[in-house]
Amino acid sequence: MADLRLARTPAPPYFVVVFTSVRSAGDNGYAAMAERMLELAAVQPGFLGVESARGDDRLGITVSYWSSLESIHTWKANAEHRVAQGKGKDQWYADYRLRICRVEREYGPQG
């Protein structure tokens, strides 16, 4: 059965930002900022959806879907987002990698 937490994206091609990270100890304002960034991302031009998971081992993956590389660049340059990026680098993440990818094909339970 369809789970509405999984993003409903259009036919490829479109783009995905794969952000894998390890949270450092403590919250330090992280949870509130993460929620705010999801809200803010969702109203950006070209935003198609987002999925996020983090396990008890503090390793997390967030994938956000975008209609174009330009929409990803515009979101990256967003002033409030840039503040969050700085805090992420300095305080919230022990390590991370961010990958910008072009989605070529998509499959689900119905093929």
Added chain:
Amino acid sequence: MADLRLARTPAPPYFVVVFTSVRSAGDNGYAAMAERMLELAAVQPGFLGVESARGDDRLGITVSYWSSLESIHTWKANAEHRVAQGKGKDQWYADYRLRICRVEREYGPQG
């Protein structure tokens, strides 16, 4: 500080399979098969790394990195993997999406 659980991939381009899923209730052999699939994937030609996270809400994301589309197709067709795919569809996942993507750029804390 570098966290060894994050995949160390080569310079782009390479490919990523983004698998987002919602686990159905119960284990039903899932944990053992998931572990086996990680072992088996790791010895496939073209395998570059894998990262995986699942939260308490049962939503999980696994990203596996590959050197070519051909290596992804070969892994998809692996006999033992096909058995796991069938059980995933029938028993383990309430819903899922699988996306095959080309990695264009990668960034980390050092840029």
